[in-house]
Amino acid sequence: MSSVLDRASRNFLWRHPWQLVLALLGIALGVAVVVAIELAMESALASFDQTRKAFSGAATHRIVAGDGGLDEKLYTRMRVEQGIQQLSPIVSGYVRRSDDSFRLIGIDPFVERSFQSAWQKQYSDVGFLARLIAEPGTALVSEQTAARLHLKVDDEISIETGNGERRLKIIALLSPTHAVSEQALSGMIITDIATAQEVLGLYGRLSSIDALIDEDVSETLARIRRILPANALLLSAGDQSQAMREMTRAFSINLKSLGLLSLLVGLFLIYNTMTFLVVQRRRLIGSLRAMGVTRRQVFQLIINEAFWLAIAGTAIGIALGVMLAQGLLHLISGTINAVYFRLDAASLMITPVQLGKGILLGLGATLLAVLPPALEATRLPPMTVLIRSQLESGVRRLIKVAGVAGGLFIAIGLALALWSGKSISLGLIGIFLLLFGFALLTPFFTLMVMKLIERIFGRISGILGRLPARMVSAEISRTGIAIAALMMAVAATIGMDLMIGSFRHTVQEWLQGALRADLYVALPAEKTPASASEDHRLKAKLAAHADVQMLSSLLAVSLIANDELTKVSVYELNPQARRGFVFKQSAGTVWDQFEREQTVIVTEPYAYHHDVKVGQIIMLRTEKGQQPFQVIAVEADYSDQGHLVMSRRNYERYWPDLGYSGIGVYAKPDVDLKRLEDQLGQWLKAPRSIQSNRAIYEASMGLFEQTFTITETLRWLSAIIAFVGVFSALMALQFERTRQLGVLRAIGVTPAQLTALIIGETGLMGLVAGLFAVPVGYVVAYVLIFVIYLRSFGWTMAFHFNAAVVYQGLALAFAAALLAGVLPALKMARTRPAEALRNE
Structure with missing residues (x-):
């Protein structure tokens, strides 16, 4: 009997190639994104280790020092x-x-x-x-x-x-x-x-x-x-690698969460596709049950199908993931270079462990997604399986249960996101639970909106106006899943857009306030005591220029603070430069203490990651032993993962003069800045350079956009997967509703009217997904801004509303659903009534 059932299963899949392709595509896309991110991220970090080994070889330890x-x-x-x-x-x-x-x-x-x-x-x-x-x-x-x-x-x-x-x-x-x-x-x-x-x-x-x-x-x-x-530390090789991984841990978790979001959207797609494969054979399953096939045999039949589809889809997904990883590796390496540390080279490295993760995810997600339809097929008596109305009635009862479960998931997700300390993983799990909870509420929300639309359009355009909404409601067991998948992708898009927009606005305001000088001179990064005298001569020459009013200076060094090699910015500040600092916390007269006492200012990321507050003491290692420096303020900063700010006077008290990393030039009023820039540029020898504050602002914002390129890429991949989900739902409905549409054609509905009905149905699906995605996207943005990014990077930012993001989200959902419905609509409209009404 099992061989007969297996043959029937294969024959059905071969007779429905679209169903087979979409099922494989749903599995493959979800696996591909997760595998690509895992391969690219691990390859970038492994490349750092391999580069170190290329010239360090079997070295077990390294003695490193600060600048100089x-x-x-x-x-x-x-x-x-x-x-x-x-x-x-x-x-x-x-x-x-x-x-x-x-x-x-x-x-x-x-x-x-x-x-x-x-x-x-x-x-x-x-x-x-x-x-x-x-x-x-x-x-x-x-x-x-x-x-x-x-x-x-x-x-x-x-x-x-x-x-x-x-x-x-x-x-x-x-x-x-x-x-x-x-x-x-x-x-x-x-x-x-x-x-x-x-x-x-x-x-x-x-x-x-x-x-x-x-x-x-x-x-x-x-x-x-x-x-x-x-100024020196002894580090083991393992410590160095672990430090690099810890530095990029938040970035890695965020990327992998986007990959898992794609898999979650793909999970709904897999569930939808496998449900169609089961429901389309409900008559066959009912007949087999009536002939004596047991529930266990039916269950094994469906699980076997899913297993082989999972193997094929996962294999395709891994192959796609390897190809996608090549492109993502370049983006990830660029972000690590810009934000964290220098990667000299990065090549794609594929390990059995990473591929094993992809295989487990593909097989596990598919088998998990097929369990509900498989159990549904075996639970009902043979005659009930043959009645379509029983399926939809059961689904509508299930929607109420799913709504309650969705509310519970949302509550748990919010609790995890808001009250899980500094854990990035728990915060991301909270977002996933929120999205999953809202996805479970989507069918219930869809039915309510369809009732409202049916009443409104029914009064305006009669029976044909009611049909699109009724068609969505009548097929809620399938359309609800497709809408939920699209809603999640659009909500994630809206949430990410709002977060990125808020971050961009915050960084723009910070840069505009921080870049107080008219021109900035950049000096070589490698600093030594020998180069300091040349830097001082250049500074004196700049100060003596007739059009220069005053200067400020920066020396970027690494010092040992609390037994860790720590970035320190050493400043000589004039009154105008001081106005560029925005303090999140401060105590007393900050600038008097900064110049006169043994104090430091810490940036907000440093304060968050090291649990440092105003008034605490940070021990800095000097040639005279450990020296205490009191924290007098916490400064807003979005340039790195955290550093200390020290006055030049305090620095020169304990450490050697290494010159300057940069000099800020403040011109006298009404001076032609372009002419001054050209004059000063003639004094500088490469690689020294001079730039206006506008040029630095534009370069900094370009770097900002680069860091989010990978996020944008992964976000659109999720949207593509959701589009495939809607497309698969509509294509499957086309096969299943052939007789219904044949009846409509037989009673006089024209091909154009039938096309309009189907496109109207898909448009409504997109509209519902977009409407529900807007509030969900705002919740996601709130958690990303005030939970995830704070825990990941230690940055706080204000929430900036952007109405265009809402309109774009609605347009994205609506357009995706409409595009997904074009091909099915054309195919259904060309169906002949006689063929449609013929029994299979």
């Missing part, structure tokens, strides 16, 4: 005086060649051999290593880099640095052994220590020191920590 680097005498002291042999000095910085950016890395070739770096494994020739040290200005690049730049051995490569243009001679090409090291080495130029110091201007300084130390040798680690200077 480490004194190279520390390396000698540790190796000679302390007898710690497994150490490798590193000098690194970024250089440019045309539009390409490279990481220049200086190493000690002979010491490096024991660390088994990606490049080191290829060479055992001591003569070659000696040449790298003995010949000044020599370098190594990968074969791929040489091919891309049309270079060969003994050619010279010209690069731009903070000290001007330099030329390096290529003495050998690296041949990576696999794709990961190839990608990592493609963004590197490798030299010896002395060459790197000269090129980068880091004379007598090291960027870091790698160490190969057994974790069990705690005595060695203790000795290293004892002799480290105040």
